[in-house]
Amino acid sequence: MADDFDIGGRSLASRLLIGSALYPSPAIMEQSIRASGAEIVTVSLRREAADGQAGAAFWSIVRDLGVSVLPNTAGCRTVREAVATAEMARELFETNWIKLEVIGDDYSLQPDVFGLVEAAAELVKRGFTVFPYCTEDLVVAKRLVEAGCSILMPWGAPIGTGKGLINPYALGQLRHAFPDIPLIVDAGIGTPSHAMQAMELGYDGVLLNTAVAKAADPVGMASAFKAAVAGGRLAHLAGRMPERDLARPSTPVIGTPFWHQAD
Numbered sequence: 001m002a003d004d005f006d007i008g009g010r011s012l013a014s015r016l017l018i019g020s021a022l023y024p025s026p027a028i029m030e031q032s033i034r035a036s037g038a039e040i041v042t043v044s045l046r047r048e049a050a051d052g053q054a055g056a057a058f059w060s061i062v063r064d065l066g067v068s069v070l071p072n073t074a075g076c077r078t079v080r081e082a083v084a085t086a087e088m089a090r091e092l093f094e095t096n097w098i099k100l101e102v103i104g105d106d107y108s109l110q111p112d113v114f115g116l117v118e119a120a121a122e123l124v125k126r127g128f129t130v131f132p133y134c135t136e137d138l139v140v141a142k143r144l145v146e147a148g149c150s151i152l153m154p155w156g157a158p159i160g161t162g163k164g165l166i167n168p169y170a171l172g173q174l175r176h177a178f179p180d181i182p183l184i185v186d187a188g189i190g191t192p193s194h195a196m197q198a199m200e201l202g203y204d205g206v207l208l209n210t211a212v213a214k215a216a217d218p219v220g221m222a223s224a225f226k227a228a229v230a231g232g233r234l235a236h237l238a239g240r241m242p243e244r245d246l247a248r249p250s251t252p253v254i255g256t257p258f259w260h261q262a263d
């Protein structure tokens with residue numbers, strides 16, 4: 001069964017999006033991205049624009065991977081900075097896609113949701129396809145959609161914590177509220193089971209970076225995430241059993257010597 005992932009005007013086979021930071025070496029980054037099967041790789045404009053040689057080598061690896069690049073506005077703290085960074089990224093990477101980050105708190109790296117909505121509206125007006133990194137707040141999500149975002153990327157947990165889905169209830173509510181908007185959990189994923197949980201909730205994809213880059217074996221972990229995301233998707237499509245409060249035997253009891261039917 002074909003189950004392509006339609007996102008930002010493209011149709012992809014993989015529902016795993018991966019970041020390009022923090023790997024022990026460029027070679028391990030390349031092998032990890034290949035092992036993950038990801039077809040979208042996030043790239044920081046600041047890194048690419050920084051220092052000619054390292055930037056050029058990095059860019060040539062990414063180009064050879066044949067993936068779609070999703071530039072981000074990592075490190076931006078104001079609407080003005082995020083919009084300017086997005087414009088530079090569009091020029092440098094030749095794409096209208098932008099992963100919009102407007103950070104509101106240096107300690108938690110929590111998004112500034114007010115600035116995010118404002119920046120998203122401006123970037124949509126300028127012709128960008130905005131992938132907004134947001135919290136799991138339902139009203140913020142509504143405002144982002146009203147601002148013209150056709151994709152939402154709520155966090156699982158703060159960036160780099162690896163804590164997984166700290167508010168699965170709210171993430172489930174978002175899925176319920178936006179059945180037709182691609183939803184991607186972005187940030188805070190620590191293990192393949194976290195990614196699988198997001199996919200089982202009906203999320204369209206998962207974006208992660210630290211969990212692979214900082215694993216003892218990043219390439220092995222990238223393969224594990226690939227399998228988990230695919231498994232979670234299959235489980236979602238298959239439809240889980242209803243949860244019950246009371247036990248019910250799963251082996252037949254009729255015909256056993258002392259069986260009594262419950263009243």
Ligand SMILES: CC(=O)[C@@H](O)[C@H](O)COP(=O)(O)O
Nearest residue numbers: 019159160187188208209210
């Ligand atoms: C918003 C952001 O920066 C994330 O996309 C980050 O790149 C991935 O977060 P983790 O490193 O926690 O997976």
